[in-house]
Each structure stands twice: as structure tokens, then as C-alpha cells.
Amino acid sequence: MDLSPRATGPVAPGRLGNRRKVLSIGLLVAVLGAGGLVVTKFLTSSLDYYCNVDEVGVKAGCEAGRRLRIQGTVDEGSVKATNGVTHFTVTFNHVTVPVVYDSLDPGGLFQECIPVVVHGVMKDGVFAGDEVEVKHSNEYTAKNKSRLTTAESPACSQRR
Amino acid sequence: MPVTDNAVTDNRTPGDLSGSDITGAFKSGTGTRFTRLLGIATIASMALLIVFGLFVSPADVIQGESVRILYIHVGTVWVAYLAFSVTALASAAFLWKRTTSLIWDRIAGASAEVGVLFMALTLFAGALWGRLAWGKFWVWDARVTTTAFLFITYIGYLAVRGLGGSHHQRGRRSAVVALLAVLEIPLVHFSVKLWRGLHQDSSVTDTTKVKLHDQMLFSLFIAVIAFTLLYSWLVIHRQRVMAMQDALDDKGLDYALQQRRDEGDG
Missing domain, CATH: 1.20.5 (Single alpha-helices involved in coiled-coils or other helix-helix interfaces)
Known part of the structure; x- marks a missing residue:
């Protein structure tokens, strides 16, 4: 058995x-x-993470009245931190949107000339953001020590 | 099924113990001359990775020193993809009638276990890197979400392996799951192309347009070799442990059956 x-x-x-x-x-x-x-x-x-700045109010799903994540590059010389908030403008495809971020340090690699995603709502032509995420590129170059002396952000230097 | 030490060590164990007596083949452990050499090669390449990853390769112009996470993040995810692909191939070999053998099932299982471990390391290193670069430990973008999905799928695969039944039942069930689960890898890989996300596109896809500094690329190359060697070492040992486990289960079952028969006779 x-x-x-x-x-x-x-x-x-x-x-x-x-x-x-x-x-x-x-x-x-x-x-x-x-x-x-x-x-x-x-x-x-619906799976796209963000709307580009030039699509706000144009593309379906990017309506100006709703909560959005917008993507654009931080403009050179636009970052100003005052009264506990950070002002800057983001540009994509020749369309610029002013952003007021509700805190001081957006975090990550945030700097001028770097692409960012901002979460928030469009109010009277100004984007009121409460979260910022930095979208770094897939390019890696060695840090050049002589460049460190310049005041501009590394992202701006790299773009030249 | 509980198996007492007695079941294995007792020389007077009654009953038919024919079949694969694998425990005898690895009396001194699961190491062989080859795996010891492989282990030495793994340690040597890991040491080389530490030297190149931490000291020789330069810091990135924008990311600074945090770019060094790249070698762990990309090296481990490469191994995870490799491991899950090996699991799928071994599962296909197990299901195919002409090559069916439990060794394929054990290789599939061992590879998936190591793959899950490396995928966890990828997610962990990625979270730290995300905090430094993006400003967030976690975001629900397509790449990050599909990677988590892949990770959970293979934990599910391991759960299916543990459902019980005979070794061949385990093999067949899990092989089907493995062949379906591997289809998620292209989804994860191309998620950065299919959808807009926060995660960067890969830097080394077109070999003529590598977007990586020479020494960073070389360090990444060492990382891929080092982690692949580590993967091979782990899978070989784990697969042998699984063979011993299977043999132990068989012996324990035979012993228990014989005991019940003896009770009946007595």
C-alpha cells in the first residue's frame, strides 16, 4: 500500500x-x-505624474481650477525667500508661471535652472504650491573645482 | 510538517529511503571549490567597488557626493531584473516536459529569493537618493510605483512556493506565477518612457550616447560585476540548501509513514 x-x-x-x-x-x-x-x-x-506649465488650462486633466502638479524649469534669478514663503517662476515651452511655495526650503536639489514639479492650485495667475519635488536629469558630469567659485547655481552653469 | 533530528540522523531508520539522497553530497556544507573561488572573486570585486565608488569616481556637478548611491541603486536593480529573468527561464525549463527536473524549480526559487532581497535594496537606496535629489523619500510616479508592484509580486511568488503539497506541485504552481510575473519587468523598465514621472530616464541605453562621466560609468560597471558575482554565489548556495531541505522533507515523510505502518503491524 x-x-x-x-x-x-x-x-x-x-x-x-x-x-x-x-x-x-x-x-x-x-x-x-x-x-x-x-x-x-x-x-x-491619468498615470502621468504632472502637467507641463504650458498645458495648464489647455490639456484635459490640467484644468486651472483643480489641484495640479506642474512641471517647469526654475527661472534664473527668480528665487526670492521672504516672510516664510518662497517666490519663484517656472517656465516650460516659453510659458512662465509665478509660484508661491508656502515654506522656506523647497528641499532636495532645488536651485535655479533645475526642472521641478510643484503641487498646488492656480489662484489668480499665481500657482500656490505646498510641495516641491526636484526632477533631476539623467546626465552626470564630474564636479569641476574651479567652477565652485562662481555664485550661480551648478544647474545654470551646466546649461551654458 | 515538523521533522525531528531523529528522522535524519537515525541510522536504523526503517523504510525505503531510495531516491535522491542529496544530504550526503554536501556533508561539509554547501560550499565547493568553485563556490569558494566565486566567493573570493565576489569579495575582491566588492573591495574594488568600494575604492572606485567612494574614492576614485568624482562627485557630480549638481548632485555632489550623493551621486555615489547610483552604483548601489543601479547595480542592485540590475541583479533583481537578472534574478527574476533567471526565475522565469528556470520555471520554463521545469514546465517543459523534456527538461523537467526539480533542480530547475529550486534554481527558480533561490533566484527569486535573492531577487527580492536585491529589489528591497534598490527601493531602500532609491528612497535615500530620492530624499537627497527630489526632496522626498517616496513619490507615486510611474517608475517608483511599478517597481514596488514588481517587488510585491515576487513576495507573492515566494508565498505561492510556500503553499504546501508535493515538491512537483510547488514547482508547477510557482512556475506559472513566475512566467506571468516576469512580464512586469518591461513595464517597470519602460515606465519612464510610457509616462511622465519624476524618475529620470536611464543614462546608459544607447552606447553611443552615454550620459555618464567616464569614471562613473566604469564604477557602475564594477558594481554590476560585483553584484552579479554576489548573486551567483547566493543562488548556488541557496539552491543547495533547498535541495537538502527537500531531501529532509522526503526522509521525514518516509520515516513518519513507516512508523504508522509499524504501529499497524504491531
């Missing part, structure tokens, strides 16, 4: 009929294909 519940080799074939096997694989491929299509083609705008 063999009580062992173990199968000693691969299971006997034919437990799953060939027709059923083809059908289930076909169904799986169809579901995965449809899922892939939905994710890559139709969900795009």
Missing part, C-alpha cells in the same frame, strides 16, 4: 485536455494583451 502523497515524477498528461489547454492559454494571452493595451494606450493621461 502506497500512502505517499508525493508524485515521483511529472504528473500524468491528459489531466487538462488539449482543447482546454489551448483555450486557457488563448484566454490568458487575450487578457494580458488587453491589459497591456489599456495600460500603455488609454491610461496614459
Whole structure:
């Protein structure tokens, strides 16, 4: 009497009929294909993390009245910290938006000439931001010591 | 199933113990001459990575010293992708009738375990880097979210391996999950191209336009080699431990069955 519940080799074939096997694989491929299509083609705008500055009030999902995340590059010379808030302007594709960030240090690598994402609401042409995230590029260059003496931000120097 | 030491060490164990007696092959542990050499190579390349990653390679003009996280972050995620791909290939080999063998199932499992470990390191290093560069430990952008999704999927794969049943049942169930889960890797990799996010695009995709300083690229190269060696060392050892575990389970089961039979006879 063999009580062992173990199968000693691969299971006997034919437990799953060939027709059923083809059908289930076909169904799986169809579901995965449809899922892939939905994710890559139709969900795009809702999965995008931000609206570019020039799309605010233009693109669907970037309406000026709602809470947004806007992306643009911090303009050179625009950063001013006063009374516990930080003022700066961000530009993308020749459209500039003034931003008032409700705190002093936006954090991360925040500096002039660097692209940032600001969370907040558009109010009377000014973007009232409460969160700032820095979007650094995928380019890496060695720090050049002689450049450190200049007052401008490294991101501005790199752009030249 | 609880297995007492007695079940394995008792020489008088009754019953048929034929079958793979793998424990005998690794009496002195799971190391062999090859794995010891591999271990030495791993330590040497790790030492080289410390030298190049921390001292020889320069700081970045914008990110400063924090750019050195790159070698850990990219090195570990490379291993995680590699590990999950190996899991998928080994699972396919297990499911394919002509090559089916439990060794493929164990390689798949061992590789996934190491992959999950490295993915955790990627997420951890990424969180620290995110805090320094973005200003946030975590953001719900496409790359970060899909990576977390991949991580959780493979924890689920490991859970499926632990469902119980025979070794072959475990092998078949988990192989199907592995072949589906690996499809998430292209989703994670291309998430930075498909959707706008905070995470940067990769710096080394087109070999003619590498956006990385020469010494940074070389350090990254060392990191990839060092972590790949570490991965191989871990998977080889883990897979052997799993073989011993399986043999132990078999012996324990045989022993228990024999005991019940003896009770009946007596």
C-alpha cells in the first residue's frame, strides 16, 4: 500500500485536455494583451505624474481650477525667500508661471535652472504650491573645482 | 510538517529511503571549490567597488557626493531584473516536459529569493537618493510605483512556493506565477518612457550616447560585476540548501509513514 502523497515524477498528461489547454492559454494571452493595451494606450493621461506649465488650462486633466502638479524649469534669478514663503517662476515651452511655495526650503536639489514639479492650485495667475519635488536629469558630469567659485547655481552653469 | 533530528540522523531508520539522497553530497556544507573561488572573486570585486565608488569616481556637478548611491541603486536593480529573468527561464525549463527536473524549480526559487532581497535594496537606496535629489523619500510616479508592484509580486511568488503539497506541485504552481510575473519587468523598465514621472530616464541605453562621466560609468560597471558575482554565489548556495531541505522533507515523510505502518503491524 502506497500512502505517499508525493508524485515521483511529472504528473500524468491528459489531466487538462488539449482543447482546454489551448483555450486557457488563448484566454490568458487575450487578457494580458488587453491589459497591456489599456495600460500603455488609454491610461496614459491619468498615470502621468504632472502637467507641463504650458498645458495648464489647455490639456484635459490640467484644468486651472483643480489641484495640479506642474512641471517647469526654475527661472534664473527668480528665487526670492521672504516672510516664510518662497517666490519663484517656472517656465516650460516659453510659458512662465509665478509660484508661491508656502515654506522656506523647497528641499532636495532645488536651485535655479533645475526642472521641478510643484503641487498646488492656480489662484489668480499665481500657482500656490505646498510641495516641491526636484526632477533631476539623467546626465552626470564630474564636479569641476574651479567652477565652485562662481555664485550661480551648478544647474545654470551646466546649461551654458 | 515538523521533522525531528531523529528522522535524519537515525541510522536504523526503517523504510525505503531510495531516491535522491542529496544530504550526503554536501556533508561539509554547501560550499565547493568553485563556490569558494566565486566567493573570493565576489569579495575582491566588492573591495574594488568600494575604492572606485567612494574614492576614485568624482562627485557630480549638481548632485555632489550623493551621486555615489547610483552604483548601489543601479547595480542592485540590475541583479533583481537578472534574478527574476533567471526565475522565469528556470520555471520554463521545469514546465517543459523534456527538461523537467526539480533542480530547475529550486534554481527558480533561490533566484527569486535573492531577487527580492536585491529589489528591497534598490527601493531602500532609491528612497535615500530620492530624499537627497527630489526632496522626498517616496513619490507615486510611474517608475517608483511599478517597481514596488514588481517587488510585491515576487513576495507573492515566494508565498505561492510556500503553499504546501508535493515538491512537483510547488514547482508547477510557482512556475506559472513566475512566467506571468516576469512580464512586469518591461513595464517597470519602460515606465519612464510610457509616462511622465519624476524618475529620470536611464543614462546608459544607447552606447553611443552615454550620459555618464567616464569614471562613473566604469564604477557602475564594477558594481554590476560585483553584484552579479554576489548573486551567483547566493543562488548556488541557496539552491543547495533547498535541495537538502527537500531531501529532509522526503526522509521525514518516509520515516513518519513507516512508523504508522509499524504501529499497524504491531
